[in-house]
Amino acid sequence: MAAIKGRGACSTEVAVRRILKRLGITKWRSHLDSIPGKPDFAFRKIKLAVFVDGCFWHGCKVCTKNRKPATNAAFWRKKIAGNMRRDKRVNRELNLLGWSVLRIWEHSVEKNSDKVANRLAKTIKAKSKE
DSSP, X not given: OTTOOSSSOSHHHHHHHHHHHHHTOOOOBSSOTTSTTOOSEEETTXXXXXXXXXXXXXXXXXXXXXXXXXXXXXXXXXXXXXXXXXXXXXXXXXXXXXXXXXXXXXXXXXXXXXXXXHHHHHHHHHHHHO
């Protein structure tokens, strides 16, 4: 796990960057320490935090990438459950601070990036009008 990087290392996050660029959206920051949870993409002006969640690491209930490892199963159950609790806590903290949270699953980016692009564009447009 030491080889797992915390910033910009995952291909899914890079794919979302490309989607934002394609949409012409450039006013965002990455991994800001000043925002709870260090969102993958933070739009400070409209108070929108976007997280790109890996299906395995965040316990996706939909996709097949969320297979439980056969070895050290108790450790992984505890690890993933902790990640899910942290995600809920971060969502609450951000909401209390007036931020909206958008979570994008890894499988949704891989299967239908156009749908993800539409969701991002609609959310950003709606938040900009507030």
